[in-house]
Amino acid sequence: MAVVKPFLCVRPKQEFVSRVAALPYDVYNRQEACDEVKKEPLSFLKIDRAETQFDDSVDTYDARVYLKAKELLEGMIADGTFVLDEERAYFIYELTMNSRIQTGIVACSSIDDYNNNVIKKHENTRADKEIDRITHVDTCNAQTGPIFLAYRDNIVIDQEVEKARKNDPIYNFTSDDNIKHTVWKISAIDSIDKIQKAFATINEIYIADGHHRAASAVKVGMHRREANPAFTGQEEYNFFLSVLFPDEQLMIMPYNRVVKDLNGDSKEVFFEKVSKYFTIEKKTEKVSPSRKATFGMYFDHEWYLLTASKEIISDDPVKGLDVAILQDNLLAPILGINDPKTDKRIDFVGGIRGLEELERRTGNDMKIAFSMYPTSIGELFAVADADKLMPPKSTWFEPKLRSGIFIHRI
Structure with a gap:
């Protein structure tokens, strides 16, 4: 009680x-x-x-x-x-x-x-x-x-x-x-x-x-x-x-990500690595994901929709979070962001700032941006009920x- x-x-x-x-x-x-x-x-x-x-x-x-x-x-x-x-x-x-x-x-x-x-x-x-x-x-x-x-x-x-x-x-x-x-x-x-x-x-x-x-x-x-x-x-x-x-x-609003570089890869190599875990669709408009396990990606003045493959989607309350899917299958293994809490190559942008802020940052001090589907309050409750912890910067209220x-x- x-x-x-x-x-x-x-x-x-x-x-x-x-x-x-x-x-x-x-x-x-x-x-x-x-x-x-x-x-x-x-x-x-x-x-x-x-x-x-x-x-x-x-x-x-x-x-x-x-x-x-x-x-x-x-x-x-x-x-x-x-x-x-x-x-x-x-x-x-x-x-x-x-x-x-x-x-x-x-x-x-x-x-x-x-x-x-x-x-x-x-x-x-x-x-x-x-x-x-x-x-x-x-x-x-x-x-x-x-x-x-x-x-x-x-x-x-x-x-x-x-x-x-x-x-x-x-x-x-x-x-x-x-x-x-x-x-x-x-x-x-x-x-x-x-x-x-x-x-x-x-x-x-x-x-x-x-x-x-x-x-x-x-x-x-x-x-x-x-x-x-x-x-x-x-x-x-x-x-x-x-x-x-x-x-x-x-x-809960999305907590978007921006990264300084491609971890030494060319655009072609980077896209090839990403395609092993996500389908990549080029879009003519800004991408604000409308469902779980999808992500917007802004690179070189162009927007893409990333859709996670079924193999990397988990029922675990933490691993199944969109922020975890992106971290575990793209940011860490491909871009080398192993600890987002301390890595200076990544920054986080509250959803209140809009997608325009992602475009601005990639034209200024960053190379690539990811727009997120927001964590739900139900997902937050599920993580806490399981006595687990969310990845950094999972929620923006x-x-x-x-x-x-x-x-x-x-």
Whole structure:
């Protein structure tokens, strides 16, 4: 059973929310983050990425950066930019992108559920990336970026969400990227009770996005338990900020690939090698694959459709993923990309950027591009249920949850 609790939220005053709300900290490099904060001084990015408050002589991971984040957060609470709720509540967070709506419950999830695999993972995490967010959470004494979780649709939760959506929202704004953000608060005791009990009947919840933030929040909680042997398990550090979405509402976009060279082969030799595993059809238009086990390939200003042969398609939840089919039968054996996590010859392009970005990259710093059919949420669940891990860069979720709308103090 999953423990999903209402919480005391720190959140922006209504008049500030559209200015405070920011994309996740890890979608920007340092210069982009600095530019964003300069453009909007209230952006929560100045707290999530407090190196924006220093010149380049101060390292991103300098202790002063985290202390500055704490100072800025406490300052925005003190000056009234943020308000502190006096009652525990759930929130409904609805995002609308191109007329497609996804509606989630903002709540706090249990670090024990994470450790006991009620909350399931499909990615490995990197220690260096964890340390950054561990230090940020621990220093700020707050979780500032929600973890994106998914669950199999539940009728009771759906009913409570629909009931709450009939009320006036507490926030309703459209961000610069044309995503509409609408938030309702659920504080009625009977609704809270029904939602909490409904989640208690759910045995599997899945991390869709935010593995590093989740792992970091859990490790902070575990460290605080060690420092407080008399802990009860109800302290705020035992729970982490989440937005939980029903699976049927989620859309995963493709995560496309670009490669620097043909691994020393001529075009003719490369095509001959590829044809052993895939049929190759030249196309007159851009190729956005419309079904599994097919791939677009852009090379030398021309598009091709690749169709995997039956011999290389697997029923295994990992090996059967399109990203694995391409990696195991083309990128590794033909192009020599054996470890896509570390190989500098490959890069990854989120589907939100479109096929034009693949054409641009091949005309700039890359030689060949591959457009993918997106991984499905069912495939993500199957990998996690099998206690396996997806290959790197398997999923690209849109729209992105904003940071700064909801904060959980620990």
